[in-house]
Amino acid sequence: MIENFGRNVARLRKQYDMSQEDLANKIGVKKQSISNIERGVRYPTFETLEKFAKVFNATPVELFGSPKEVALNDVPDVLDRIDAYDERIRTIFQIGTLMDHYSASDLDKIAYQVDHVMNFFAPHPLYDEDAMPILDDDNKVRMFPGKITRLPLDKLDEIVKKIDYVLKNEDKL
Structure with a gap:
């Protein structure tokens, strides 16, 4: 579980389009600390862990989960996006049918x-x-x-x- 933390921090940092230095400034640590955490050389203190969660607005699964757990955690969001696009896809199909008449x-x-x-x-x-x-x-x-x-x-x-x-x-x- 903790072994996934560094990899997940790196993923979230990139997802939020932050450099290690940007993240270090937001968390209140040195850039080298972020680098060490991402490489799995060091682990955060509880205080710093809370700051990571706030900066990324992350759930425990997003911070500590394995790649499969993180992917499964995203399933509800993906399903919501599919539902949102369902109506658009139906409209596109209707347009194809209408175009046959012009x-x-x-x-x-x-x-x-x-x-x-x-x-x-x-x-x-x-x-x-x-x-x-x-x-x-x-x-x-x-x-x-x-x-x-x-x-x-x-x-x-x-x-x-x-x-x-x-x-x-x-x-x-």
């Missing part, structure tokens, strides 16, 4: 309309002249905001108020 040109029109709506509401990548995504200084794709963000909503609000005024006072005009 021609290729009809589907192209629908795809164009969906793309147009998506570009209106959702941000989309900026591309250079070679159709390559433009990256920022952090190597992340630069995104162009959806067209909805460029609407002059204050002006539209003024127009709506004027139209409302005209409609309410139509008989007086």
